[in-house]
Amino acid sequence: MRDELSHIRNQEDEERKIILAEHKKYMDNLFARYPQLKENFERADDVLKQIISATFRKFKGESLEEGIVALETRLDELMAERRSLLKEYNIDPLSLQPRWNCELCQDTGMISKEGLYFACPCAQEKRIRLYRKHANLPSRIANATFAAANFDLYQPEFREQAKQNYAYVQRFCEHLKRDSGQGLFIHGTTGSGKSFLLGCIANYLLEHMSVRYLVYADFLDSLRATFNREAEQSEQQLVDEVKNVDLLLLDDLGLEKPTEFSLKNLAQIIDYRYRNLKPLVVTSNFTLPELVRRFQTDLYGERIVWRLGEMCSNILELKGNLRMIL
Ligand SMILES: [Zn+2]
Numbered sequence: 001m002r003d004e005l006s007h008i009r010n011q012e013d014e015e016r017k018i019i020l021a022e023h024k025k026y027m028d029n030l031f032a033r034y035p036q037l038k039e040n041f042e043r044a045d046d047v048l049k050q051i052i053s054a055t056f057r058k059f060k061g062e063s064l065e066e067g068i069v070a071l072e073t074r075l076d077e078l079m080a081e082r083r084s085l086l087k088e089y090n091i092d093p094l095s096l097q098p099r100w101n102c103e104l105c106q107d108t109g110m111i112s113k114e115g116l117y118f119a120c121p122c123a124q125e126k127r128i129r130l131y132r133k134h135a136n137l138p139s140r141i142a143n144a145t146f147a148a149a150n151f152d153l154y155q156p157e158f159r160e161q162a163k164q165n166y167a168y169v170q171r172f173c174e175h176l177k178r179d180s181g182q183g184l185f186i187h188g189t190t191g192s193g194k195s196f197l198l199g200c201i202a203n204y205l206l207e208h209m210s211v212r213y214l215v216y217a218d219f220l221d222s223l224r225a226t227f228n229r230e231a232e233q234s235e236q237q238l239v240d241e242v243k244n245v246d247l248l249l250l251d252d253l254g255l256e257k258p259t260e261f262s263l264k265n266l267a268q269i270i271d272y273r274y275r276n277l278k279p280l281v282v283t284s285n286f287t288l289p290e291l292v293r294r295f296q297t298d299l300y301g302e303r304i305v306w307r308l309g310e311m312c313s314n315i316l317e318l319k320g321n322l323r324m325i326l
Pocket residue numbers: 102103104105106107108109110120121122123
């Protein structure tokens with residue numbers, strides 16, 4: 001992910017170089033066709049350099065006020081001459097500027113305001129697009145939002161509790177910070193809308209942090225696939241990605257077989273996130289005590305559930321079955 005963010009950066013630099021090179025070519029052609037325009041640019045550049053050097057000398061205490069005024073008048077004349085030349089040759093003055101994709105930051109991704117630098121909105125959009133791609137949301141929940149949650153889909157007796165849970169989770173998202181170490185554990189039967197809720201969390205937080213959705217059983221399949229020699233990523237690379245993402249959303253924990261391989265990797269991920277205060281949201285068909293029983297076959301099992309209990313001080317239950325409707 002970090003590699004890819006820096007890749008965006010490099011790509012921006014490359015694109016910027018291409019735009020500048022194209023612009024130079026355009027200007028060279030223009031100057032070859034209109035030597036008078038070239039001369040005007042050269043003279044203006046020269047006067048500008050004189051103004052800069054005179055200003056420096058003035059700062060050093062030399063009295064050059066009149067000289068600078070004369071130079072500025074000369075520059076104004078040259079700019080007026082340029083405007084009339086452009087009109088005569090029918091050249092759009094805007095074409096004399098490079099064609100940036102983003103005028104605001106001239107494709108640097110940064111804007112400065114009162115001496116401070118900020119990320120340009122165009123860079124933020126790019127980052128959000130990248131976060132969205134990496135979040136790995138299945139299409140079923142790719143557009144899930146708190147505003148789109150339809151509580152009429154819950155059976156009447158579960159509706160109020162679902163509403164309260166959604167409101168609680170939304171507040172959790174509003175206050176969640178990277179490195180806060182906070183967690184949520186949501187349990188409920190299959191079809192109670194747990195995955196949809198994870199989709200809401202992901203889409204809410206994607207603008208602020210990197211998010212990764214995964215069904216642990218599927219992740220184990222990806223890990224096993226790395227044993228193949230031609231695999232693009234190693235097992236450790238995949239585990240590291242999941243360890244380091246700002247917010248991890250683990251859907252349907254406990255669905256996988258509790259083998260040593262499965263529990264060892266899970267323990268590594270959860271332990272790392274616990275120690276480094278990285279937030280986590282887990283859903284499961286099982287309650288935490290049920291997970292302890294399920295994982296108990298292995299020494300890692302208890303540790304995982306213990307850590308989950310430490311991180312997820314908030315435990316919610318979703319009831320109902322929306323599968324027939326969704
Ligand atoms: Zn920009």
